[in-house]
Amino acid sequence: MVDWVKTVWARRPGGLLLPSMLVLDSVRGHLVDRVRDELKELRTDLAVIPGGLTSILQRLDVSLNKPFKDNVRRLYTTWMAGGHQLTTGGKIKVAVLQSPYCE
Known part of the structure; x- marks a missing residue:
């Protein structure tokens, strides 16, 4: 800080x-x-x-940040719970990036 x-x-x-x-x-x-x-x-x-x-006192935290974080958490949880494709080296492939606002 x-x-x-x-x-x-x-x-x-x-x-x-x-x-x-x-x-x-x-x-x-x-x-x-x-x-x-x-x-x-x-x-x-x-x-x-x-x-x-x-x-x-922090209305943006409630109206923007919380819904955004909730959506990111939901997408991450869904991704983690799903079957993962592996690279040829055996590591989990990177998640496909998509906008959480497009759903």
């Missing part, structure tokens, strides 16, 4: 001109002192979404 703060957040256009706020979920990696210190140097206030409030 510190790397992301340094390479993305700190380099955004106009990002250092005014104080700013970054809203993150409560994943442990977001809350370490190194991240907080780096954000403080960049004049960024950190707002943390408490656990259990994702469905209320």
Whole structure:
């Protein structure tokens, strides 16, 4: 997370001109002192979404990410449960890539 703060957040256009706020979920990696210190140097206030409030405060996570992940998981489970073709070396062939949105 510190790397992301340094390479993305700190380099955004106009990002250092005014104080700013970054809203993150409560994943442990977001809350370490190194991240907080780096954000403080960049004049960024950190707002943390408490656990259990994702469905209320992160609507994209509910409306886009969850259905997408559910569909990928379903396709993966179906692929894993099915019979696999093997390469000449005896390894499982790579799954055929298809868009989960085309079904």
